[in-house]
Structures are given as C-alpha cells and as structure tokens.
Amino acid sequence: MSASTRRRAKVLPVGIAATAALLLSACGGGAGGAAPAEVDLGSGPAQAGTVKAGALEGVNMTFASYGGIYQDGQMAAAITPFAEESGARVLSDGPMEYAKIQAQVESNNVTWDVVDTDSNWAAGQCGKLLQKLDYSIIDKSNIPEGLASDCYVPAMQYATVMVYNTEKYSDAPTTWKDFFDTKKYPGKRAIQGNDAGAGIFEGALIADGVAPEDLYPLDIDRALAKLDTIKDSLVYWSTGAQAQQMLEAKEADMAVVWSGRAFGAVENGAPFEPAWDTGVVVMDVLAVPTNAKNPKASMALINYYLGKEQQEKLTEETSYSPVHLEAKPEVNENGRKFLITEPEIAEKVIVSDFAWWGENYADVLEKYTAWVS
Known part of the structure; x- marks a missing residue:
C-alpha cells in the first residue's frame, strides 16, 4: 500500500x-x-x-x-x-x-x-x-x-498515540513500557501493519530504554527486536477506518492509532482513552x-x-x-482530549523528526514489511 x-x-x-x-x-x-x-x-x-x-x-x-x-x-x-x-x-x-x-x-x-x-x-x-x-x-x-x-x-x-480500553484495565496503562508489558496488561494490541511511520518505532525504543531526546537516528533493528517480544499479542490494521472500527468493536485492548481516528471512535461510544505520554506528533x-x-x-x-x-x-x-x-x-x-495543542498534552508528546523520516522512510518500510510478513 x-x-x-x-x-x-x-x-x-x-x-x-x-x-x-x-x-x-x-x-x-x-x-x-x-x-x-x-x-x-x-x-x-x-x-x-x-x-x-x-x-x-x-x-x-x-x-x-x-x-x-x-x-x-x-x-x-x-x-x-x-x-x-x-x-x-x-x-x-x-x-x-x-x-x-x-x-x-x-x-x-x-x-x-x-x-x-x-x-x-x-x-x-x-x-x-x-x-x-x-x-x-x-x-x-x-x-x-x-x-x-x-x-x-x-x-x-495530529499524533499517533496509544489508546486503551477503560473497561479492560482498572489500572490504566499510560506509557510505552506498559504497552509492551503483556504480563501486567494482557490482551491484544493493534498497530498498523501495512506501512511504516512515526509512532510505534519510537515507542518500541523508549520501552527498550532509549531516552526520548536520544531517539534519532532511529535504531530500527532494535525497535523490531522489541516488537518481537509482543508479536504474539499483535493484530494489524491497514486503514484509518479499520483502526477506528477495531476500537468500536473492541477487537483490541490497546491500539496505536492516529488521534483523529481515536477521537472518531470515542465520539461513537468506544470506551477508550488516550495515553499522551505515548504520543508522537506527525502532520x-x-x-x-x-x-x-x-x-x-x-x-x-x-x-x-x-x-x-x-x-x-x-x-x-x-x-x-x-x-x-x-x-x-x-x-x-x-475533542479537547485529542487536541495535541492543548498545553497539558503538548508538554508530553514527542515531535517526529520529519527530516530523518524523509530520508529513511523507504528503507524503514522495506524492513517493516519483511518483519510483518
């Protein structure tokens, strides 16, 4: 795609x-x-x-x-x-x-x-x-x-952000480390499977101990190795509409999705909340x-x-x-819960390195496609 x-x-x-x-x-x-x-x-x-x-x-x-x-x-x-x-x-x-x-x-x-x-x-x-x-x-x-x-x-x-089912977890997962902790937070995790972009790679590296200020250049091999640790719990979406439907149907307990689609799902009654410590700003x-x-x-x-x-x-x-x-x-x-310009959200999110992604997108996509398949 x-x-x-x-x-x-x-x-x-x-x-x-x-x-x-x-x-x-x-x-x-x-x-x-x-x-x-x-x-x-x-x-x-x-x-x-x-x-x-x-x-x-x-x-x-x-x-x-x-x-x-x-x-x-x-x-x-x-x-x-x-x-x-x-x-x-x-x-x-x-x-x-x-x-x-x-x-x-x-x-x-x-x-x-x-x-x-x-x-x-x-x-x-x-x-x-x-x-x-x-x-x-x-x-x-x-x-x-x-x-x-x-x-x-x-x-x-907008942002890619982890959202979680509030009916599933009494102790809310709020960090990238939580997203990768399948023992404390069992359940399916949904991520995009047909394309590569900012969000899940940064999240995997942060969960693996990389400081946000040291993310770029991204170590994609390390990120994929971290994703290997939860691969059995992953399900994949390929379009924004599919991601939103997954949330509304509760097909995943956590998901890394575009904030606009998460907002749409919540507006339609899906019991999900964003964890903005996982937000990566894109545009x-x-x-x-x-x-x-x-x-x-x-x-x-x-x-x-x-x-x-x-x-x-x-x-x-x-x-x-x-x-x-x-x-x-x-x-x-x-709407305010999903506006990345709100001060309490803006201070938490990471801004993607657009120049790095512009130079490396094709290579990341090739590696990620091979990993998914």
Missing part, C-alpha cells in the same frame, strides 16, 4: 463533496489557464490569513488533497474563502497521489498548484518534485517551531509542485490557509489540531 493511499485512509470515505462547490466556472478549473503577467499581492509584510482583494482575478488554480471530511473541512475553512476574496477560480481535486505529482513535474505540465501531502514524503522531495516556498509571501511567524521547512508548511497536526503539509504555473498564487493560498481563523475553523470541521499558535478552536470535551 503506497504512502499516498495510507494518508487517504485517514479521512472518512465521504468523497470530495467540495469539488462541486468549488467549480466556480466549468471552464476555469485547473492550473492550465494563463496567469496575469504580474500578480500584485500588495505591499508590506505578509500576514497569514489575508489576501489582497481581487489580486488573483482571472487566475485558475487547483488544490489537491485526500478527500473526505478532511478536504471538505479544508475547503470550508480556507480554500473557498480564499477564492472569494482573491478572485481566483479554485478547483478542488484529489485524491492526492505522489505518482501524479511526479508525472506532472516530469512532463512540465503541472495542474496542481498546492498539494496536501504526508510530511515524510515531502521532506525527501525538497528541490526535486517540490519547489522552495517564498517566505516573503508566506507568513510563518505563528507556526510552531520546527514544523516548517524550505519546501513545506504544516497543514494540520500533513502544504507544498507547491516544481514548475507550478502560478507560484505566486500558490504562495498566496498557503499564506491564507495559515491564518488564525482559518485554522480554528479547520479544527472545528475535522478534529485535527491547528498549526497557528494563537488558534483557539471551539470543540467539545472529547
């Missing part, structure tokens, strides 16, 4: 309902239309969440993401308002696939102006399939430290393909997306955590 398919599974399979809403002109979708000779975005320093009124009249753009409630939320929170304020005609497309970006770039026929991608993949494509961002147009001053790079900014944050990112036809317009859209109000609404629509430091989304009590 490809990394792009893996990310697509993190959102509910609702389809891209926003596509119709954003087809502002049947003949104006896509980046193939001619851009103005000059794009006047105004003077002064960039300010996230703003765009000069009418600055992109006549510019056709396409935003590609992963569909479902996530992309619907992106459209409602940022993309549709951006189109209305800037005058651009923005088409929503997807699902985003890395092979499509590669084909567009290599043929010099790029039709996606801004793409939402997995951070691990993006970290390995800077200066290749993804171009450097123009931070004179994009205001990153309110992005948490370490989440932006030369070629991407965060689209949202989706926004990037611009190399040879995009309207790079200034692409940068302007990204800048708008990063605004405080836009990020608040995105969280309210999707449950994923905002990437603006001052954002204060209005969510219910369950």
